[in-house]
Amino acid sequence: QVPLQESGPGLVKPSQTLSLTCTVSGGSIRSSNYYWSWIRQPAGKGLEWIGRVYPSGSTNYSPSLNSRLTISIDTSKNQFSLILTSVTAADTAVYYCAREDTGWNTFDYWGQGTLVTVSS
Amino acid sequence: DIQMTQSPSSLSASVGDRVTITCRASQNIYTYLSWYQHKPGKAPKLLIYAASSLQSGVPSRFSGSGSETDFTLTISSLQPEDLATYYCKQTYSTPSFGPGTKVDIK
Numbered sequence: 001q002v003p004l005q006e007s008g009p010g011l012v013k014p015s016q017t018l019s020l021t022c023t024v025s026g027g028s029i030r031s032s033n034y035y036w037s038w039i040r041q042p043a044g045k046g047l048e049w050i051g052r053v054y055p056s057g058s059t060n061y062s063p064s065l066n067s068r069l070t071i072s073i074d075t076s077k078n079q080f081s082l083i084l085t086s087v088t089a090a091d092t093a094v095y096y097c098a099r100e101d102t103g104w105n106t107f108d109y110w111g112q113g114t115l116v117t118v119s120s
Numbered sequence: 121d122i123q124m125t126q127s128p129s130s131l132s133a134s135v136g137d138r139v140t141i142t143c144r145a146s147q148n149i150y151t152y153l154s155w156y157q158h159k160p161g162k163a164p165k166l167l168i169y170a171a172s173s174l175q176s177g178v179p180s181r182f183s184g185s186g187s188e189t190d191f192t193l194t195i196s197s198l199q200p201e202d203l204a205t206y207y208c209k210q211t212y213s214t215p216s217f218g219p220g221t222k223v224d225i226k
Contacts, residue, residue, distance in 0.1 A: 037215075039164075047156075047164065047207055049215040060214055063121060096163060104170050105211035106154050110163035 004097050004111035012091075012118050018084040022097030022111060029078045030055050035100040036080045037107060038071060040093040048093075052100060053080050092118045122146050122210050124218035132224040139195040141221045143208035148188045152212035155184055155193045158220075159204045167206075168193065200225055 008020035022036070029036065038050040051061040053071045061069050070083040084091060094115050098107040123146040133139050143153065151171035158164040166175045168184035171191055181196045195202055203225050208218040 046205075046220040047158070047209075047217045049209075049217065062214065104152070104154065104173075105215065106166050106169045106175075107156070107164070108166055108175070110165075112163055 004099065004109055006095060006097050006111045006114040008114060008116070010115055010117060012087055012116060013120050014088055014118055015086055018082070018087050018091060018116055018118070020082045020095055020097075020114065020116070022080050022082075024078045024080075024099070027099075028075075029073065029080065030075050033102055035102060035105075036073065037098045037100045038082045039096045039098055039107070039110075041096070041113075042090070042093040050082065050095075087118045089118050092116065122149060122213050122216055124208055124210055124216055126206075126208060126218040126221050128221060129219065130222040130224065132226050133198050134226045135198055135200060137198045139198050139202075139223060141193045141206055141208075141223075143186075143191040143193070143218050145189045145191075145210055145212075149210045149212035151187050152210055153184075153186065153191050154209050154211070155182075156207045156209060156217075157202075157204045158207060164207070195223075198223075198225070 003025045005023050012018045035052045037052040051071045053059050053073045068085045073080040094113040096113045097111045099109040125144045127142045153171045155168040156164040172184045183194045205220045205222045207220050
């Protein structure tokens with residue numbers, strides 16, 4: 001088992017910054033066999049891939065979020081993080097972190113998800 | 121960007137029915153296609169990868185097929201616990217999900 005757990009504020013004000021951390025237990029985040037991704041689901045909508053970070057620190061981002069997004073990795077803490085700036089109500093969603101295997105790029109382990117609401 | 125579509129958007133079927141969900145990619149993605157099951161309040165679960173390979177631990181009533189732009193997920197005999205939304209996802213380029221198919225039990 002490779003439990004993943006999201007953490008961070010559940011409420012963020014409009015125009016401010018959303019910050020989440022995913023803690024990985026039971027396996028090393030340094031493994032070259034995996035990437036580490038963020039996915040979100042707005043209420044009543046489908047899943048949206050946000051971006052990924054490699055153990056090296058390299059990243060790929062969704063084009064629609066690229067200008068506001070930073071994903072980073074801290075291998076010493078076995079954690080990776082998401083920062084989304086200038087949030088609006090459209091960023092209200094359940095945010096999931098997930099492990100992505102480098103073979104077929106499947107998300108084989110997920111966190112339970114954390115609801116982030118953007119509201120004043 | 122590669123766009124994914126799914127049909128139907130929702131369906132209702134009886135226990136024991138055969139259920140088929142279709143996914144289409146906007147360009148050739150070879151077999152870089154996976155399927156996920158998402159139940160309310162839970163994390164999504166990987167069912168199928170590489171278009172037709174069954175993830176370990178997933179019941180054999182689930183199967184996938186297809187290549188290039190057209191793919192299907194089949195549940196051979198629908199069970200009550202299959203109530204969920206099903207998503208296809210391509211990883212030929214940066215990942216993108218289909219809009220989902222909600223499966224209800226009659």
